[in-house]
Amino acid sequence: MTQREHLRNLALLGLLALVLAVLPSGLSVYLLSFAMFTMMYVVLALSWNIISGFTGYTSFGHVAFYGIGAYACAILVVDHSWPWLPTLVMAALVAGLVAVAIGYPVLRLKGPYFAIAMLGMAEGTRVVATVWDGLTHGGVGISFPSVENSTSTYYAMLALMLITIAVAYLVAHSRFGIRLNAIREDEVAAEAIGINVTRYKLVAFVLSAIFPAVAGGIQAYKVLYIEPQAVFFVQITIAMALMSMLGGKGTVIGPVIGAVLLYTAQELTWVNFPTAHLIAYGLFIIVVARFMPRGLIGFAIDRGWVRKGMVH
């Protein structure tokens, strides 16, 4: 990608930031919260995409990091009287450490074995959160003291989303990112051309863990109540994966588009067809999988509308 294209993309990101920054003044509380959750799913999908799209390790348990972040935030605010914002840094830190500890053994597994191990990991953290009363208040969950938070969480999520997009973009267009792609394509060949695959995978895994943790922390403060069932909900992982795949995993813009489209579609079907929304949602997924197996961006690449590759 040329210097000019990078500058253009930076300008686009700046424009997006500006629009979203002035948006809250004109929005109802419902729309403000809808915008915040959309941005949250952009963060989640893009993060999942770093390990699963760029690196090829499909994670079925990424909600674990989101839940860990939510709990780190809630415990520090409620039990230790921390101000809210610094807890987000702790959320990232804790999730990063857990990612190192879990990633080291689990990233040795490939394909479905890795996916299942991650699913087990997420279920495991949910159980820990449920039974470790002393730390997590157990199954009853944690309630925050009531505060006005719509605007602060909106801006925090906006900042997080911009950072996540920037990081994903930098990774995708760097040789670090190319080397992650090489691992995805053929790990044996990647090693044979000098890539320390163990280290690269671990870095990608940690990167993909910290942003969802911060998102979890922001979301916890937004809804002011968390419980294990809600923040370790397997459907959140599925949403991350579906959004990335819909848009086009392995790209930067793909998961962003996928998250916005799918979250909007979900919200609309939920509002308009409260009983049938899962059917509509399912049909939508089938259609995409059938006609665009590589997502919208893959569809566009195959037709020559978008150039192949991340580096030109």
Place this chain on the structure above:
Amino acid sequence: MAPGANGIVLEARDLRKAFGGVHAVDGCSFAIPRGKICGLIGPNGSGKTTTFNLLTGVAQPDGGQVLHNGVDIAGLKPHLVFRRGITRTFQITRVFREMTVLENMLSATGLDVPERVARERAGELIALVKLSHLRGEYGGRLSYGQQKLLEFARALMTDPDVILLDEPAAGVNRTLLQHLLEQIHRLQEAGKTILIVEHDMNVIMNHCERIFVMDYGVKIAEGPPSEIQGDERVTEAYFGRRRSGVVHAG
């Protein structure tokens, strides 16, 4: 880099590797002189590719040594072997299929190399293997022969010292093959050492200075092409026992 003793750049000493009860490599020893093009031949299943894997860290030996410039590198991880200047291609190509030709090339340079330098070198090598018009195409969309060339070019991104080529001629048309062989000779002129596993006897007999013959996991013969062609043990390994004969070219 300090040369090994007697001008030997890479040496296998009593290498052993078994898969279950199959002794794929069973006490194989040979020494590759610096700056030569050498061939490693043998019937199917004689252990050539396993030997390649042992030399490059892709498989861990059960016993024996791999000496690179006199240092034992047996059991080293592949990326560390690569960093010592030993590079390889694979029998069945392993280009990165959903990455462009340029990305395939760039993936092979360490992050310590400035991007500008890496791009320049990638451009030169892509031109060298005549793929410039396909630099933005996915690796998986190239013809098999082109994939072989891409893999070859990718292996040269870091200016390696020793180059191991596993069946470079298989599936490559004559024109491209001629071009590939020219490049191999050019590498030799630049002081590189090359080891080729190949079934195409034209390639082996006309381009290698020294040939190692393997059968049942051990080296059964070694010498210049003229000697190997007349070696009865080699004929036997390929064709079974008979009174006299040569390994026919082609």
